[in-house]
Amino acid sequence: MFKKDIPPSNRSKVKSSVQRGLRQRFVEAYPGFEPYIDDILPKKAQLDAVKLPEKCTLYTIDSTPLFYQPQDGPPIPHLKLIHQYPTALPTVQIDRGAIRFVLAGAALMAPGLTSPGGRLPEKENALEAGQVVAVLAEGKETACLVGTLKMGTEDMKSKGKGVVMEDGHYLGDGLWRMHLD
Amino acid sequence: MAEVVQSGPVEAQARHVVYCGVCTLPPEYCEFGGTAKKCEEWLKEKQPELYQRLHSEEAISANLSTLSISAQERAAKDAAKKEAKAALAEARDAERKAASKVQIKRVERNKRKHVTVIAGLEVYGLENKKVAKELGKKFATGSSVTRSAAGNEEITVQGDVSDDVQDWLLEVYGKEIPEANIEIIEDKKKKGSS
Ligand SMILES: [Zn+2]
Numbered sequence: 167m168f169k170k171d172i173p174p175s176n177r178s179k180v181k182s183s184v185q186r187g188l189r190q191r192f193v194e195a196y197p198g199f200e201p202y203i204d205d206i207l208p209k210k211a212q213l214d215a216v217k218l219p220e221k222c223t224l225y226t227i228d229s230t231p232l233f234y235q236p237q238d239g240p241p242i243p244h245l246k247l248i249h250q251y252p253t254a255l256p257t258v259q260i261d262r263g264a265i266r267f268v269l270a271g272a273a274l275m276a277p278g279l280t281s282p283g284g285r286l287p288e289k290e291n292a293l294e295a296g297q298v299v300a301v302l303a304e305g306k307e308t309a310c311l312v313g314t315l316k317m318g319t320e321d322m323k324s325k326g327k328g329v330v331m332e333d334g335h336y337l338g339d340g341l342w343r344m345h346l347d
Numbered sequence: 348m349a350e351v352v353q354s355g356p357v358e359a360q361a362r363h364v365v366y367c368g369v370c371t372l373p374p375e376y377c378e379f380g381g382t383a384k385k386c387e388e389w390l391k392e393k394q395p396e397l398y399q400r401l402h403s404e405e406a407i408s409a410n411l412s413t414l415s416i417s418a419q420e421r422a423a424k425d426a427a428k429k430e431a432k433a434a435l436a437e438a439r440d441a442e443r444k445a446a447s448k449v450q451i452k453r454v455e456r457n458k459r460k461h462v463t464v465i466a467g468l469e470v471y472g473l474e475n476k477k478v479a480k481e482l483g484k485k486f487a488t489g490s491s492v493t494r495s496a497a498g499n500e501e502i503t504v505q506g507d508v509s510d511d512v513q514d515w516l517l518e519v520y521g522k523e524i525p526e527a528n529i530e531i532i533e534d535k536k537k538k539g540s541s
Contacts, residue, residue, distance in 0.1 A: 179515065205361060250361040263418045266425055269379050308364060308373040337372050338380065 167234075167333040167341035169271045172218060178214040180225065188213070188225065190239065195240040195298070198254035206247065218341065229346040234335070239314070240298065245335060245342060248300050248309050255300040255312070256293055259285035260309065262304040268311050270335060271339060273332040274301065276322045286319045291299060293319045301331070311336040366392055375401055381429035419454060444470055449516070449524055453509045454534045461507035464534075466499065471523040475500045 180188070189207050193200045207213065216224040216314060221237040224244075231244040248255060260268065279286055283304035284299050285321070293299055295318050301311035310342025313334025322330060364373055367390045370380035374397055377386035390398040449471070450465040468478055475492045479502045483490030489505040504512065509531050517526055 241510070246364075252362060263422065264377075266379050266422060269376070306373075306375045308375065310376065327349040337376055338370070343371065 167220060167222070168218070168335060168342075170219075170340050172340040173342045175217045177214045177216050177226075180215050184338070185213045188235075192241050196254060198256075199251060201244070202251055202254065206251075216346070222293045224341070224344075226346055231341075231344075231346060234341065242298055242312060242314075242335065243300075245309060245312055246336060248312055252307075253301075255307070256287070256291075256297065257300045257302050257305065258287070259283075259302040259304060260310075265303050265306075265310060268301070268303075268336055269338055271336065272332065274308055274311065274313075275328050276317065276326055279282070279319075279322055279330060280326050286322060289320060295321075296342050299331075301334070365397060368393060369431050374398075379429075381426075383426065389423060424429040430463055445525075445528070446469075446526045447528065450528045450532055451509045451512050451516075451529065452534050453507055457493065463504040463506065463508050464495075465491075465504070465512060466495065466501040468502070468524075469500065470520065471520070473520060473523060475502055478502060480506075481519070482512065482515070 175256070183210075185207075189203065192207070193203055199206065206224075211227050213232075213320045214226050214228075216226060218224050219233060222234050224234040225232050225241070230246075232247055233241040235241045243255065252343060258279055260274070260278040261281045263277030263283070266272070267278075278284055285302075293315060295315050297315050298313065299315055300309040300315075302308075305312050311334045313331045315331055316331050317328060322328075351393055364492050366372065367374045367380075367386050367389065369386045372380055372395065372450040374386065374390050380386060380429050387398075387402070390401070390522055445471040447467055449465065450520070452466070453461050455462055456462055465478075465482075468475055479490045479492050480503065482488075482504050486504065486506070486508050488508070491503055493498055493503045495501050513529055513531060516524060516529060
């Protein structure tokens, strides 16, 4: 989604009523962030909206990115926020071989997760298609990708192939490199 | 960031993650960025502990664990290609910098008034807006980003401060701009065009 560089764009202040709604939505979508929400988005802080391509909007406090929101979807945490709170989102893990493809903006494929270096949750914690997850990598501590699953984790295990995620936000993409000062 | 310590069920505060000063990624991902060598130098200097951890023998052998030999070879090839590409881009950039000039122009506004126009800073990675502000402060005068007739950004400083600007540029940004790449030009158009 953010393969290309994003030119600097206009920033506008978010009305406090809208800000409250966003905060609510964010916590509902990600209960894992709830204990930290007052640190992430203090009630009195001024939230700014920055326009992104494809009718996406990025929300920031000053130059700190928090989350972006596609036109018709839930807010998705920026990778920097995920790095600060690594346990707030459900995670899956890709093997080392898949890292370079992910960082080049390729779609995430099931074999990268089902191989020995990958990791998927146990059946009782299975993740469904449509859920937003952080993607970790073999041997690394920080997430390299975040996005919406196109396939449930149990399906990945049984099929072992197919596209698992596309249009995610990955390390080094346009959103990551965007200047927000 | 979160300095207020709260008592309560919140188990951990925000984790502070260091990002690479060269490629901006978390340093553990520098190897994929195409500037791995430069990143490594940066890390060694700025974050020696992290450097130790990432470049220890165990860390390196752990990296090779689950990949098949052919996949390892492919990844190495890919990394080498990326590195070569980055080196080429860097060489091109250096060439451009060497060939380019920062022009400091003394422009006559009317008989006694001059302005100083500075163009070409952006090639050296300087931000016109920021430099304009700094110049305004330094010389206690009006200084702003303007556009030339050709549409390029330049900085217009009120007053004839060409020589001072040159000295200041060399003092503050001498690392970025070699002295030979700064030239002072007299613009002697005698039109009261203002
Ligand atoms: Zn780096």
